[in-house]
Amino acid sequence: MLTSLSRPWQLLVLSAQTDSELKTATVNLADYLRQHRDFNLADVAQTLQREQKAFRHRRTVVCRDIEDALVALADPKRILTNIQETQERSVAFMFPGLGTHYVNMAWELYQVEPVFRASVNYCCEFLKPLLGQDLRDVIYPNRASQQDQQSPQENSQGLDLRKMLGRSQTQTDTKIVAATSLLNQTHLAQPAIFVIEYALAQLLISWGIRPTAMIGYSIGEYVAATLAEVLSLDEGLKLIAKRAQMIQKLPNGAMLAVPLSQTEIFPLLNHKLSLSAVNGPSMGVIAGETDAVEALEQQLTQKGLACRRLETSHAFHSQMMEDASSDLRKLVKTFNLQAPKIPYISNVTGTWITAASATNPDYWVKHMCQPVLFASGIQELWKQQYPILLEVGPGQTLGSFALQCIEDNPTVSQIILPSLRYSYDRKPDLAFLLKTLGRLWLAGIQIDWTGFVSTQ
Template sequence: MLTSISRPWQLLVLSAHTDSALKTATVNLADYLRQHRDFNLADVAHTLQREQQAFKHRRMVVCRDIEDAIAALEDPRRFLTNIQETKERPVAFMFPGLGTHYVNMAWELYQVEPVFRDRVDYCCEFLKLLLDRDLRDVIYPHRGSQQDQQLPQENSQGLDLRKMLGRSQTQTDAKIVAATSLLNQTHLAQPAIFVIEYALAQLLISWGIGPVAMIGYSIGEYVAATLAGVLSLEEGLTLIAARAQMIQKLPGGAMLAVPLSQTEISPLLNDKLSLSAVNGPSMRVIAGETNAIEALEQQLTKKGLACRRLETSHAFHSHMMEGATSDLRELVKTFNLQPPKIPYISNVTGTWITAASATNPDYWVKHLCQPVLFAPGMQELWKKLYPILLEVGPGQTLGSFALQCIENNPAVSQIILPSLRYSYDKKPDLAFLLKTLGRLWLAGVQIDWARFYAHERPHPIPLPAYLF
């Protein structure tokens, strides 16, 4: 097991009664750090977080050490500022499904965040017998070797364009290639997504960021159901592993994202093509037999429609899943399903899950075969709670869907936040997550700083009153 490593990135927060006072505090802090370059940045960050009163004019910056902090405080491009006018906003968790997963997702968090690592380790140990392999060897192929022990040191803002465009590096590590091939297999991809999202949710909850509601996308609903107590963790892991293995044995299929409304799409559906997902007002996914999908793609492309084939081995959430329904129902019957303790949105109905549905094995069979009604679900979540939407998993796909589902509001994009980078984003995982933590604080979310430092021992330092 890896030993705990002190966080290589820190979150500095400042607040003041007025904008001018905030600007003064920023200049004063940079000057003070310039005079005390021997300070430990974790001590500075901890003192600012614990001893400052949180006023409505707020500023945050993520940095690496004292020198980086001085530079960041003097560069308006590095820090974020907000005026927190309203009362504290609720936070809703969004759990993505397959598609944005990648080898080494959240690797830095696994190295430096004990809560995250412990949850991943527990889940993977439990899954060993079910999967006949250690899932950590697939997600983190260099775990335990020197090659990947180095934490990212650059505060890179760049993107790996080759990865973004789906092109591999000319000299890609053979171990990564092999692990990627494995991770893209349904019977491993689904449990891997579940484990990473569950562990990430537990890390956020340990920092005091608890969801008032949740919405998952396909596999993501299983994470929501487990956090809500419908399934125990062990039942959730057992179900997701068995479900993925059942799907792996089914005939292959294909999926196509199409820019069509419900009225436009209905005439296209038949016994070979099913509606698989509703992602936005005019964003749907059709799934079915590969030949039928290929013919549909050609048909729609000729009409000038921008369709996109999804990288998938099967036709998820379609009639082609029906071969697994009997075995899935029998397995779920063995579980002690409980009413949800945290409200979440159902993919099947596009509205709030009910205790009757969540505890009925037939519901989970429907979830396997019926379309993911994400767009109506997001609209229902939004109109009831108007929450900060936090995507708990790799990438920002659900955030982009949510933007299209919610009324056109310039402020909305500021409260749809990611937690893990896309695979092609070069930013270090921890810096990426701390920036989101800072943005939550800017929006008025209360962070439990004591629990945030539960595995570190920072020392308060005397910050003079003139700083603020």
């Protein structure tokens, strides 16, 4: 039985009225820690979080223990500093779709964060009879043996080159290899990404990070709809599991990312090829029958265009999904759909979801068969709210898309934040997330420090 571990990482926060005062506070903290090496760093972190006033000049650092804190406080690469402007910023959650999921995603959070673990456990127990297996055995195949595995160093060499370049792993762990193969199957991949993103959102909300708006990409919109209470959690889980099973039964297809605008893509489409997604001004995805996609890839490559085949078994968001339309419509009709309580962007229209659309079974059929209009959606979200964009799920794909879509502003990249590492990033999950939490605080977001401590 997996037992909870204490947080192996801590977030230290400092603030002051001036830059010189902040520098002095940093030196004073380091001196204090040097004189009290036997202190528990968690106690120090909690005192800083809950008892000091948050001034404009702010600084954060993520560290493991007192000794690591002394090293980190003297390392400019590990310290983050910002001057917080007076205006309040809102946060928008971005939920990615398939493509960046991996075995053991958020494993450290599952070990040490009770809110995250409870959400994953509830979802996986509910899904057991629907999937015919425990999804935790697929996402975390070595749960028992990995339980006490030590977290890597926060400043360790952070990238696994083989994974980053898509090369095969040294296949020494047969469980991981088998689980990866399983997790890449549509009927398990889609519920898995939903579960991890939903649980991650619940953890962030428990820390006081509440979205004023949301945007999901494909499967990610189901997470947004569930958080917005269009669907209850049980309905969201049932819908995502049954929908994935419907798609699994459809004929296989292929998807191709192309460096073309929507206008440039349209002449390439036919009865075998559909526009599947618009990710940026010159970033689209075409999906369809495998032979047609292969022929198109060859044709565009010969013209010097850098195309990329996506690792997928089916042609998502294309006309090849239409054979599942009737069954999906019947299933959605059995749910008690409600108007959204949190605004979110529709993939189908590229603008704000309406109560009429969210509660109409036909909308969810369109969502499965029609292209994901992410580019126009993120532009709409940005121009109305100018929020901090927080990607709630593995990787930073949506963040990179968003950078291509919103106005050219040098400060924009500072407020597009990830929450969960890519598979090839070796940084520990908790340190990665705490760094983002620190960046949110630096940007002026109010953290519920009491909730942050009590969720441990």
